[in-house]
Amino acid sequence: MLLKQFEEWGINLMLKKKIRSINFKTLLYLVIFSITILLMLFLSQNILLKFSYEDYQEKKMANIVSSISKLSVSELLTDLEAIAYDNTVCIQYTLNSGDKILYNTLMVGCGLNKNNSQITSLMDEVIASGNDTSNIKLINSVSETKALLSGIRVDDGYVFVYSTLEDIDGANIVLKGQLIYITIIIIVLACFISYFLSIKITRPITNITKKAKELGEGNYDIQFDNSDVLEIDELANTLNHVSKDLSHIDELRRDLMANVSHDLKTPLTMIRAYAEMVRDISYKDKDKMDKDLNIIIDETERLNVLVNDILDLSKMQADADTLCLEEFDLVEVVREVMKRYEILKTTEDYEFVVALPDKAIIKADRSKIMQVIYNLVNNAINYTGDDKKVFVTLTESKKEFLLEVRDTGKGIKKEEIPYIWDKYYKSEKKHQRNVVSTGIGLSIVKEILSKHKFDYGVKSVAKKGSTFYFKIKK
Secondary structure, X not given: OHHHHHHHHHHHHHHHHHHOOHHHHHHHHHHHHHHHHHXXXXXXXXXXXXXXXXXXXXXHHHHHHHHHHOOOHHHHHHHHHHHHHHOOOEEXXXXXXXXXXXXXXXXXXXXXXXXXXXXXHHHHHHHHHOOOEEEEEEEOOOOOOEEEEEEEEEOOEEEEEEEEEOOOHHHHHHHHHHHHHHHHHHHHHHHHHHHHHHHHHHHHHHHHHHHHHHHHOOOOOOOOOOOOOHHHHHHXXXXXXXXXXXXXXXXXXXXXXXXXXXXXHHHHHHHHHHHHXXXXXXXXXXXXXXXXXXXXHHHHHHHHHHHHHHHHHHHHHOOOOOOOEEEEEHHHHHHHXXXXXXXXXXXXXXXXXXXXXXXXXXXXXXXXXXXXXXXXXXXXXXHOOOOOEEEEEEEEOOOEEEEEEEEOOOOOOHHHHHHOOOOOOOOOOOOOOOOOOOOOHHHHHHHHHHHHOOEEEEEEEOOOEEEEEEEEEO
């Protein structure tokens, strides 16, 4: 019993999938479209056709009456015959003397003869009324068909025009029979068209779905093929772009783990080594012990800086870090940052060329902007050329302040520039030196400046160095 229930559930699930498939929906929509068109044809044939035909005949009669009204007495005798035959109507010209001239009265269904008392009576009423024109819609008692009778008064009598409203029911019956066959043919064609159309659409989608599953399993080398359907091609191109980005992100993730592990391991190894040295050897020599302990403190500080940078970046990327905006002098902040590098002038022979105006009042988060400048200078120190020069320049224009930090290194390849702001982006070019670095400095710069909505970027010339900059509106 339970097995049977599971089988029923499985069948229902398969039916639901088929109903939701493109094949079924394409067939359904085409059939609905075909039936809608056929219903409109049916309604127009059975309802609108009669009204349209009668309206056409009435307008035609009105045109005939208008053309006869414009004829002079001398033109009547010659032109009435042409009008009668050209428009398939019968005409009787009744003179005041009582004489009658007939035109096209042999036409099938013509009621203008002495044998039709109904028509004769109506014509007498028109003459008695004395109206310039009279239009009458009637049912011919002899032929049981609808007809139009118009009387036009002329100088020497009346002109009567008679036209039958032909019964189109017989034509309708023929059309209905044809419509049934047309309906069957169109539905069959809709089925065939929907089948081939759905195959044309679903085959590339099925291939994309299959490859997308492989992409989800970590195969970033997958290539999504194009078809001749624009929307599917756009989807394939988007997924190719996603695959490329995921591959790049995965590579950055591996580099991040490797670099963080290395940056954490190096100070930890140094701390352990010098701690063991203090415990086992240098504890007997105070000067040696102090020197080793200072190294341990320096490595601990280096480790602390790395951990703080990682935490700061994580907080900023998670929008958990808010800005404390205040007005301050950017010149003072730059000078304060540059004081930290005084030791590098004596120990590493670095030269810092700083050009600043007297004052630059801005509104921003002071500590964050200080962190940006610090990281840009660190980056310049690590990549500058053999002359060990770093240039820091702050310039002022009417609308903004521009801060630039330039090194004299090898420069950055054009294709690498979009990626240098990523965490631990691994360039083919290694650091010229690694005096100060945590590996995520430029990522922190990017996050801080983006939060402030400041313009930033980099200009680089091969073998001449790179200039990192950001702009602050006044």
